[in-house]
Amino acid sequence: MKIEKLFTANREGQPFILKGIVNLILAAGAGIIMIPFLYLISTSLKDRDQMRQIPPPLIPIAAVTANINGTEEPLYEVTFDGQTRQMALVKNRPGGKGLFVDPAAPESEPLELVIAEQKELTRVELHFENYPEALRQMKFGRVLVNTLLVTFIGMVGMLFSSSLVAYGFSRFRAPWLNVLFILLLSTIMLPSQVRLLPTYVFFNKLGWVDTLLPLIVPQFFANAYDVFLLRQFFMTIPLELDDAAKIDGASPMQTLLYIILPQARPALASVAIFHFLYAWNDFYEPLIYLHNPENWTLAVGLQTFNALYAVNTNYIMAASVVMVVPPIILYFLAQKIFTQGVVFTGIK
Amino acid sequence: MAKPHDRKNISLARRESLWAYAFISPWILGFIIFTVGPMLASLFFSFTDYNIVDPPRWNGINNYVNLFQDDLFWHSLGVTFKFAVVALPLGLVFSYLIAVLLNQKVRGVNVWRTIYFLPSVIAGVAVALLWVRIFDPRYGILNPLLEKIGIEGPGWFSDPQWAVPALVIMSLWGVGGNIIIYLAGLQGVPTDLYDAAKVDGANAWQRFWHVTLPMTSPVIFYNLVLGLIATFQYFTEVYVISSGNSNGGGLGGPARSTLFYNIYLYQNAFKYFHMGYASSMAWVLFIIVLCLTLLVFRSSAAWVYYEGEVKGR
Numbered sequence: 001m002k003i004e005k006l007f008t009a010n011r012e013g014q015p016f017i018l019k020g021i022v023n024l025i026l027a028a029g030a031g032i033i034m035i036p037f038l039y040l041i042s043t044s045l046k047d048r049d050q051m052r053q054i055p056p057p058l059i060p061i062a063a064v065t066a067n068i069n070g071t072e073e074p075l076y077e078v079t080f081d082g083q084t085r086q087m088a089l090v091k092n093r094p095g096g097k098g099l100f101v102d103p104a105a106p107e108s109e110p111l112e113l114v115i116a117e118q119k120e121l122t123r124v125e126l127h128f129e130n131y132p133e134a135l136r137q138m139k140f141g142r143v144l145v146n147t148l149l150v151t152f153i154g155m156v157g158m159l160f161s162s163s164l165v166a167y168g169f170s171r172f173r174a175p176w177l178n179v180l181f182i183l184l185l186s187t188i189m190l191p192s193q194v195r196l197l198p199t200y201v202f203f204n205k206l207g208w209v210d211t212l213l214p215l216i217v218p219q220f221f222a223n224a225y226d227v228f229l230l231r232q233f234f235m236t237i238p239l240e241l242d243d244a245a246k247i248d249g250a251s252p253m254q255t256l257l258y259i260i261l262p263q264a265r266p267a268l269a270s271v272a273i274f275h276f277l278y279a280w281n282d283f284y285e286p287l288i289y290l291h292n293p294e295n296w297t298l299a300v301g302l303q304t305f306n307a308l309y310a311v312n313t314n315y316i317m318a319a320s321v322v323m324v325v326p327p328i329i330l331y332f333l334a335q336k337i338f339t340q341g342v343v344f345t346g347i348k
Numbered sequence: 349m350a351k352p353h354d355r356k357n358i359s360l361a362r363r364e365s366l367w368a369y370a371f372i373s374p375w376i377l378g379f380i381i382f383t384v385g386p387m388l389a390s391l392f393f394s395f396t397d398y399n400i401v402d403p404p405r406w407n408g409i410n411n412y413v414n415l416f417q418d419d420l421f422w423h424s425l426g427v428t429f430k431f432a433v434v435a436l437p438l439g440l441v442f443s444y445l446i447a448v449l450l451n452q453k454v455r456g457v458n459v460w461r462t463i464y465f466l467p468s469v470i471a472g473v474a475v476a477l478l479w480v481r482i483f484d485p486r487y488g489i490l491n492p493l494l495e496k497i498g499i500e501g502p503g504w505f506s507d508p509q510w511a512v513p514a515l516v517i518m519s520l521w522g523v524g525g526n527i528i529i530y531l532a533g534l535q536g537v538p539t540d541l542y543d544a545a546k547v548d549g550a551n552a553w554q555r556f557w558h559v560t561l562p563m564t565s566p567v568i569f570y571n572l573v574l575g576l577i578a579t580f581q582y583f584t585e586v587y588v589i590s591s592g593n594s595n596g597g598g599l600g601g602p603a604r605s606t607l608f609y610n611i612y613l614y615q616n617a618f619k620y621f622h623m624g625y626a627s628s629m630a631w632v633l634f635i636i637v638l639c640l641t642l643l644v645f646r647s648s649a650a651w652v653y654y655e656g657e658v659k660g661r
Binding site: 019022023025026029030032033034035036037039040056058161164165167168169170171172173174175177180182183184185186187188189190191192193194195197202218220222225227228229232233234235236238252267269273274281284302313316320323324327328331335 | 390458461468481563567583610641654
């Protein structure tokens with residue numbers, strides 16, 4: 001390959017070397033992002049003793065031991081007289097020293113050596129049993145069904161209502177429309193803590209407390225986050241498309257269905273994913289409205305679990321891993337919609 | 349001659365208005381049923397003395413008067429402002445740059461995108477718990493890493509000077525949500541605009557500055573407004589971290605360095621049971637955020653470009 005080819009544009013129009021730099025930066029950032037996740041997965045596979053190791057090793061390890069006269073003693077790689085042998089540490093001595101014996105001949109004379117100078121033998125030890133244990137303690141099956149109900153029914157309601165409302169706010173002129181839009185935004189500006197009590201009283205009067213209804217039904221009436229995002233995207237779609245549809249005799253509803261929504265697919269995918277994440281992870285509302293553990297969602301289950309078993313970080317981390325896998329899979333699959341992008345074939 | 353034409357215009361305008369109201373009616377209904385009641389109730393509480401157990405007692409504007417003489421009110425407002433001034437712009441720029449990189453046609457970009465999206469999938473509680481462990485000066489993984497490159501790491505969440513910077517680092521890690529929105533916006537820029545710019549001899553930087561940036565300004569605007577609203581209500585992460593911080597003096601600690609506005613509000617509402625006072629705090633914050641949002645909206649005419657904007661009459 002000729003050297004100038006590195007700098008000339010390839011078929012997509014980008015120099016080869018630029019791609020290398022982009023990849024390098026992305027890889028570095030990805031590395032930083034992954035550290036906490038690796039740590040999460042690593043901790044989820046440790047047992048209690050392994051969690052106390054300082055500094056915490058990324059790969060869960062445990063000491064290799066040998067049976068010396070009925071007790072398990074840690075094995076070390078000992079350097080003595082220029083020879084390297086595997087010996088077991090049987091007793092600590094003052095001054096950081098310890099007594100080492102040969103596991104093959106436990107009755108032989110022990111060597112007294114400085115412990116810090118010897119290399120402790122370790123092996124990888126993964127505790128996969130943390131997962132079934134954590135899921136059992138969380139009543140996972142039941143909690144998962146609740147979470148899926150809240151997430152997917154709510155998503156349908158949100159997509160339906162927010163598309164309509166965003167279309168109304170982006171494509172029409174009407175008195176007070178701007179004021180109403182600010183009013184819509186203002187609903188998310190008041191800290192939710194002070195609305196908590198009156199809202200609870202209201203749902204209690206309806207008899208909806210301790211059911212999934214307070215988490216699902218309001219989704220059918222649109223919300224500020226998703227309406228705002230969809231509006232921003234609808235407003236980037238050229239008006240010529242609407243006008244063409246209008247000339248062809250399309251009603252506003254048909255224009256929304258056949259012109260706007262197909263063009264806004266990346267935006268719809270985004271709000272769908274955001275809603276999934278929001279409903280999947282929402283902790284505050286389920287905590288308040290759901291009292292019976294039978295009705296809990298995953299986030300509440302996880303937090304309660306955390307409060308009850310603060311020592312068992314490994315179980316909490318295992319449950320967290322299980323909780324983050326579905327959104328990751330969903331996002332990976334939804335990428336197709338993103339990468340298609342928008343091609344304005346209507347106008348040239 | 350002009351009259352029938354005008355009348356036709358008026359009826360067209362009225363029809364357009366009716367369509368608009370019809371389309372936004374789901375939200376109006378929901379607003380009336382679920383939202384306006386609790387909002388007005390909290391406004392009423394803000395003028396009362398209310399401890400949740402006994403019925404509220406009318407207190408006039410006393411809550412507001414006391415609020416402005418409360419040192420902790422000003423302190424918590426200051427903490428929140430300082431955090432917002434640093435974390436908000438940093439997060440917006442940072443996530444935009446990553447989104448631009450993730451929009452390049454490089455091999456395996458789907459995998460990169462998924463990795464960058466990862467942080468936004470863990471819930472607030474789980475994120476906070478994870479970072480507590482990472483920042484822990486003794487058992488954590490950050491300080492040993494810093495030590496390897498010759499830096500002695502601070503106490504982070506147990507050091508009043510470093511608790512807020514640690515929260516900023518945490519918030520930067522979690523900008524995956526912004527990145528998705530930017531990416532969707534970048535994907536929506538019609539490719540023929542780039543082709544046209546290339547024909548006109550624009551270089552990569554000029555194409556970015558004159559095509560990409562204006563065409564994605566609606567999503568930048570979105571992230572700015574929502575970032576503003578969210579940052580001033582910053583709560584969950586600080587709550588989880590500082591309430592579990594045994595050597596940091598509890599909620600808002602250490603030394604009140606993380607006493608964010610919403611934390612102080614929460615304390616008043618659910619620890620001291622001054623629901624009336626907390627409500628007045630909420631409404632003061634509401635006014636502040638509303639004013640800032642209106643300012644941003646006013647400014648948007650100068651820097652946000654909408655391809656399909658319906659111009660006013």
